[in-house]
Amino acid sequence: MSGYETLTLLVSVTAVIISTVSLVRTRKLAKEQLELERVTAELSRLQIQTLEEDRESRTKPKFNVTLSKLGKSSFFYISNTGEGTAYGVNFELIDCDDSPLTGDFSEKFPHPEMKPNSRVKLYAAMHMGSPLKYQVKISWKNAAGEYEDDIFWVTK
The missing domain is CATH 2.60.40.1230 (Gamma-adaptin ear (GAE) domain)
Structure with missing residues (x-):
């Protein structure tokens, strides 16, 4: 194997490693983003529920x-x-x-x-x-x- 082929092989292996690390990090970030969106949706639902309860309590006698x-x-x-x-x-x-x-x-x-x-x-x-x-x-x-x-x- 010549020096040129070895260098090409090293560059290719390095590119595969960098791509794999990038893919793993991207998947992890996507998973965290989905979790954050789920939490945001739950908070929005709770906020809407609280607003509805406040509106109802404003029209109730106490x-x-x-x-x-x-x-x-x-x-x-x-x-x-x-x-x-x-x-x-x-x-x-x-x-x-x-x-x-x-x-x-x-x-x-x-x-x-x-x-x-x-x-x-x-x-x-x-x-x-x-x-x-x-x-x-x-x-x-x-x-x-x-x-x-x-x-x-x-x-x-």
């Missing part, structure tokens, strides 16, 4: 119930702190044998509509034997006409 004392009088405050309107709102004390609710309750509930940032005040006739905590159920109809409810524990 209630808060408190029991407050002002002077010698006590009151249940039912507040809609959400951004949606609730219709046909009802208030119920669960497992309460000695209800502190007074006559104005039947006039105020079911409440026809509670818009965002609105509240209803109910007089509560408390006495020495009244329980320290009450379980309250608020039920309502959302803008789509579906019934929803929530349960709260309120204390004096």
Whole structure:
């Protein structure tokens, strides 16, 4: 074998080695690129889901119930702190044998509509034997006409 042939063979072998290394690296990069695209697609899906949930929560009412004392009088405050309107709102004390609710309750509930940032005040006739905590159920109809409810524990 002549020097020229040996040199040609070495150049050819070197080219094959460089091509193989380049092919392996390209495949590795392509695999990483596919994984990155998959992760990006999953993140996009989660972001769209979060945006949809945020949009839904903006149209939902969110209630808060408190029991407050002002002077010698006590009151249940039912507040809609959400951004949606609730219709046909009802208030119920669960497992309460000695209800502190007074006559104005039947006039105020079911409440026809509670818009965002609105509240209803109910007089509560408390006495020495009244329980320290009450379980309250608020039920309502959302803008789509579906019934929803929530349960709260309120204390004096």
